[in-house]
Amino acid sequence: MTEKTATPGATVRPHRVVDESGRVLLQGVGKQYATRRGPVDAVADVDLEVAPGEFVAVVGASGCGKSTLLRILAGFERHTAGVVEVGGRPVRRPGPERGVVFQDYGLFPWLTVAENVRYGPRQRRMSRTAAKRRAAEYIEIVGLTRFADRYPGELSGGMQQRVAIARVLANDPAVLLMDEPFGALDALTRTSMQHELRRLHVETGATVLLVTHSIEEAVYLADRVVVMAGGASHGVPGHVKEVVPVTLAGERDVNAPDFNAVERQIAALVHAGVGAG
Amino acid sequence: MSRWGPAAGRFALGAGFIAFILLMWDLGVRGEWVLLFDIKMGFLPPPVDVAKLLWDFAFGGVYDDAFSGSLWGHLGASSLRVLAGFGLAAALAIPLGVLMGRFPLVLATLDPAVNLFRPIPATAWVPLVLLIIGFGSQATIFLITISAFFPILLNTLSATREVSPRLVEAALMLGTRPIGVLLKVVVPAATPGIVSGLRIGLGLAWVILVLGESNGIDTGLGSMIMLAREQVRTDRIVVGMIVIGVAGYLSDRLLVLGLKGAFGRRPLVRAS
Ligand SMILES: Nc1ncnc2c1ncn2[C@@H]1O[C@H](COP(=O)(O)OP(=O)(O)OP(=O)(O)O)[C@@H](O)[C@H]1O
Ligand SMILES: [Mg+2]
Numbered sequence: 001m002t003e004k005t006a007t008p009g010a011t012v013r014p015h016r017v018v019d020e021s022g023r024v025l026l027q028g029v030g031k032q033y034a035t036r037r038g039p040v041d042a043v044a045d046v047d048l049e050v051a052p053g054e055f056v057a058v059v060g061a062s063g064c065g066k067s068t069l070l071r072i073l074a075g076f077e078r079h080t081a082g083v084v085e086v087g088g089r090p091v092r093r094p095g096p097e098r099g100v101v102f103q104d105y106g107l108f109p110w111l112t113v114a115e116n117v118r119y120g121p122r123q124r125r126m127s128r129t130a131a132k133r134r135a136a137e138y139i140e141i142v143g144l145t146r147f148a149d150r151y152p153g154e155l156s157g158g159m160q161q162r163v164a165i166a167r168v169l170a171n172d173p174a175v176l177l178m179d180e181p182f183g184a185l186d187a188l189t190r191t192s193m194q195h196e197l198r199r200l201h202v203e204t205g206a207t208v209l210l211v212t213h214s215i216e217e218a219v220y221l222a223d224r225v226v227v228m229a230g231g232a233s234h235g236v237p238g239h240v241k242e243v244v245p246v247t248l249a250g251e252r253d254v255n256a257p258d259f260n261a262v263e264r265q266i267a268a269l270v271h272a273g274v275g276a277g
Numbered sequence: 278m279s280r281w282g283p284a285a286g287r288f289a290l291g292a293g294f295i296a297f298i299l300l301m302w303d304l305g306v307r308g309e310w311v312l313l314f315d316i317k318m319g320f321l322p323p324p325v326d327v328a329k330l331l332w333d334f335a336f337g338g339v340y341d342d343a344f345s346g347s348l349w350g351h352l353g354a355s356s357l358r359v360l361a362g363f364g365l366a367a368a369l370a371i372p373l374g375v376l377m378g379r380f381p382l383v384l385a386t387l388d389p390a391v392n393l394f395r396p397i398p399a400t401a402w403v404p405l406v407l408l409i410i411g412f413g414s415q416a417t418i419f420l421i422t423i424s425a426f427f428p429i430l431l432n433t434l435s436a437t438r439e440v441s442p443r444l445v446e447a448a449l450m451l452g453t454r455p456i457g458v459l460l461k462v463v464v465p466a467a468t469p470g471i472v473s474g475l476r477i478g479l480g481l482a483w484v485i486l487v488l489g490e491s492n493g494i495d496t497g498l499g500s501m502i503m504l505a506r507e508q509v510r511t512d513r514i515v516v517g518m519i520v521i522g523v524a525g526y527l528s529d530r531l532l533v534l535g536l537k538g539a540f541g542r543r544p545l546v547r548a549s
Contacts, residue, residue, distance in 0.1 A: 076446055096452035106447035110465045110543050120451035123461075151544055171451060 021087035021097065021174040022052030022207035024073065030081030030237070031068050042068045044237035046082070048226060052174075055201055055208045057218035059270055060228030065238025066211040070177050073209065074100045086175055096120060099168030099206075101178040105160045107152040113139060113163050114148040120171035138166040142196070158189035162196070169200065175207045183213065194220055215270065219262050220252050227269045242269050299324045322512035331516045344513065347501075352524060354496040355486055358414060359528070362421025363482045367475060369422075370429035374471075377430075378437025379463060391430065399424045399485045403492070412493025420489040425478035432477065436470020437463055468545040472536060479532055483525035498524070 030044040043065035050056050058066050071077045072084055075094040084091045086098060094100075107116050118135035126134065139148050142162035152160050161181060168176065181197075182190045198221055201208050212218050218225045225244045230236035244266055253259055302324050305312070309319030322330075333339035337346030377384045399420050410416040440463050448462045449455070464471075490499025498521050505513035536546055 074446070074450055076449075094446065094449035096450070098450065100446070100450045102443060102447070104443060106441075106443040108444065108447070108462070108465070110468070110545055119448075123448075123452040123457070151542070153544055167451070 018053040018205040019174075020052060022205075023085075023087060024048070024050035024175060024207060024209065025083065025085040025088075026069070026073075027084075028082035029069070029072065029079050029084055031065070031072060031077065032080045033232075040232045041237035042232055044081070044239055046238075046240055048240060048243070050207055050209065052207055053205045055210070055221055055223045056226060057222035057224075058209065058211045058226045058228060059213070059215055059218050059266065060238070060241070061231065061270060063231035063233050063238070064228040065231060066228055067179050068238065070100075070179050070209060070211055073175070074098055074177050096124060096171045097174045099171055099173035099176050101161070101164050101168060101176065101181045103180040103183045105152070105157075105164045107160055107163055107167070109152050112149050112151055113144060113155070116152065116163055117167045117170050120167060124171070134170050135166075138170045139163075141169070141200070142166045156189075158185050158193060161185065161193065165197070165200070169204060169206075173206055175209065176201075178208065178210045180211055180213060182217070190217075197221065215263050215266050216254055219246055219248075219259060219266065220254055222246055225266055227266060229270075229272075244269070320511060322515060326512055327515050327519070330512050331519060334513075334516050334520075348520060351496055351498050351501050352520065355490065355498045355521075356524065356528075358417050358489070358497065359421060359479075359482045359486055362418040362485075363425050363479050365418070365422045366425035366478055366482075367429055370426050370474070370478075371433050371471060374430045374433025374474075375437050375459065375463060375467070378434045378440075378467070379459060384434075391427070394423075395427045395431075399488055403488060407492060414494065416492070417486065417489030417494065417497075417499075421482045421485050424485040425482045428477040428481060429471075429474040432474025433467065433471045436467035436474075439470070440466040465545065469547045472533075472546050476529055476532060479528055480525060483521060483528070487521065 026046050026048040029046040031042045033040045033042055046065075046069060048056075058069070060066055068077065072079045073086065073091060075091050075098065078092075091098075100106075108119065111119065114132075114135050117138055118131040121131040121134050122128070136145070136148070139145055142165060144159060144162055144166070147155060147159065152163065155163070165181075182193050185193060194217055197208075197210075201221075208221075210218070210221060215225075223246060225246060226240055227242045227244060228238055229241035230238045232238070244262070246262055248256075248258055248262065302318075302321070304310075305318035306321050306323045309317070311317055311319075329339060333345050335346070335348045339345065373387070377387055402420060402423065406416045406419055410419060444462050444466055445458055448458050453461055486497070487499035487502060490497040491503045494500045495504075498517050502514055502517040505511075505517060533546065540546060
C-alpha cells in the first residue's frame with residue numbers, strides 16, 4: 001500500500017523558537033557493552049556538535065554504531081565514556097524533549113491514532129481538551145484526519161509511521177531522533193515521507209538526527225552527513241569517519257549532477273570505511 | 278446470504294455431531310453395549326430420560342420430589358463459590374504476575390516457591406484442607422483459588438515478559454515516568470495473555486468445584502452429584518454433569534463477552 005504523495009494537510013505554526021534547547025553535543029563519546037565474551041567497544045571517541053534546528057543524517061555500514069549513538073542520545077543506553085549533552089544538559093534518561101521515531105513505529109496498538117498522538121501531551125499534564133486539540137492538529141499535519149479513530153493495526157506501514165511522527169511532534173521536541181524511520185516502507189511511500197519530513201523540519205525548527213542506509217535520502221534531507229565507519233565486528237570501535245556538509249542551494253533534485261556528485265563522494269567514504277578503520 | 282452461509286454450515290456440522298452422539302448413546306443403552314474400558318452402557322439412563330429429569334431439575338412438575346426444581350439453588354451456590362475463588366485468584370495472580378514479569382528481584386524471590394507449589398494437584402490438597410479448614414464452602418473456595426491462581430499467574434508472567442521493550446521505550450521518550458510505565462504500557466500490552474490465563478483459570482475453577490463440594494456440603498452441583506452417587510442414581514449424575522458443563526461454557530462466554538464489552542473495539546482480547 002502506498003499513499004498519495006501530496007497529503008499536506010495544514011502547515012505547522014512554528015510552536016518552537018529555534019533556541020539552545022535543540023543543541024546536541026557529543027564529546028569523546030564511547031560505549032562499551034559487557035557481553036558474555038567480554039567487553040565490546042561499540043563506539044569510541046565520537047565528537048559531534050549539532051546546531052539547534054540543524055538536520056544531520058548519519059550513514060555507515062551495518063554495525064558501525066549508528067543506532068548505539070542515537071539510543072544514547074535518546075537516553076535508552078548509558079554511554080561509558082565522554083560527554084553527551086542536549087540543550088546544555090547531560091543526557092541521563094529518556095525525555096519528551098528528545099522525540100524518537102523507530103523503524104518499527106512503536107505505536108501503542110490498544111490506542112487509536114488520536115489517542116496515540118495525544119498520549120505524550122497527556123503524560124505531560126496537558127488538559128484533556130488542549131491535548132485533543134493538539135492531537136487533531138498534528139494528525140491533520142500528517143494527513144490522517146480521516147483515520148483518527150482507527151487502531152494502528154488497521155493502517156499501512158506508511159500511515160503508521162506518520163502517526164509515530166505526529167506523536168512525537170505533538171510533544172514539541174527540541175530534538176528529533178530517527179533510526180531508519182523509512183527503512184520498512186516501499187519506495188513510493190518512502191519518497192513521499194521524505195518530502196513531508198523536509199517540510200516538517202522547516203516548519204517545526206526541531207533539530208533532527210536521522211540514521212539511514214540511503215545515501216540519497218541523507219543528501220536530500222540533511223544539512224550535514226555524518227559518515228561512520230568501523231564497528232565491533234571489524235575489531236575497531238565504530239567512529240565518525242567524516243562529516244560532509246551538503247551545500248546544495250534551493251529545492252534539491254535527486255537527479256541533478258551536483259546532487260549526484262555529493263552522493264558519490266559519500267558513497268566512496270562509506271565503502272572505504274567497510275573493513276578498514 | 279453468503280455471509281451466514283459458511284457459519285450456518287459449521288453450526289449444522291457441530292449440531293449434527295451432537296445429534297449423532299445422542300443417537301449412539303440411545304442405541305448403546307438399549308443394546309446394553311460394552312465398550313472399551315469395560316464401559317457398560319446398559320447402566321446409563323437413555324437420553325430421553327435424562328432430558329426429562331433435566332427439565333424436572335430445572336422447572337419441577339414431572340416427578341415432584343426433593344430434586345425437582347432444585348437446579349437454581351445448587352447452581353447459585355456453586356456459581357458463588359466459583360466466582361469467589363476465581364475472583365480471589367485473579368486479584369492475587371495478576372498483580373503478582375506483572376511484578377514478577379517486570380522486576381527480576383521479585384521474580385528471583387518468588388519463582389522457586391511458585392515452581393514448588395504449582396505441581397501439587399488440588400486432589401492432593403483436599404485431605405490437608407479438610408483438616409486445617411474443615412468441611413464447607415470455605416474449603417471449596419480455597420481449593421478453587423489455589424487451582425485457578427497458577428494458570429493466571431503464569432500467563433500474566435509470560436505475557437508481561439513478552440511486552441515489547443520498544444513500547445516501553447516509546448512511553449518513556451514521550452514523558453511517561455518509569456512507575457507509570459507499568460499501568461500505562463505493561464498491563465495493556467499484556468492484556469491478551471492475561472485474558473487467556475483468566476479463561477484457563479475459570480475453566481479449572483469449575484473442575485475443582487466438584488472436588489471441593491464432594492465433602493460435607495449440601496448445596497451445590499458437586500454435592501448434588503455426590504448425593505446421587507450414594508443413591509445410585511446415574512440419571513441424576515448425568516444431569517449434574519450436563520449442568521456443570523453448560524455452566525462452565527456459559528461462564529467462559531460471559532467472561533469473554535464482558536471483557537469485549539468493556540474494551541469495545543480495542544484489540545485487547547485475542548480473537549476466539
Ligand atoms: N546490547 C548490545 N550488547 C552487545 N553488543 C551490542 C549491543 N547493541 C549493539 N551492540 C554492538 O554494537 C555495535 C554497533 O551496533 P549498532 O546497532 O549501533 O549498529 P548500527 O550502525 O545501527 O547497525 P545497523 O546499520 O545494522 O542498524 C555492533 O557491533 C553490535 O553488535
Ligand atoms: Mg541500527
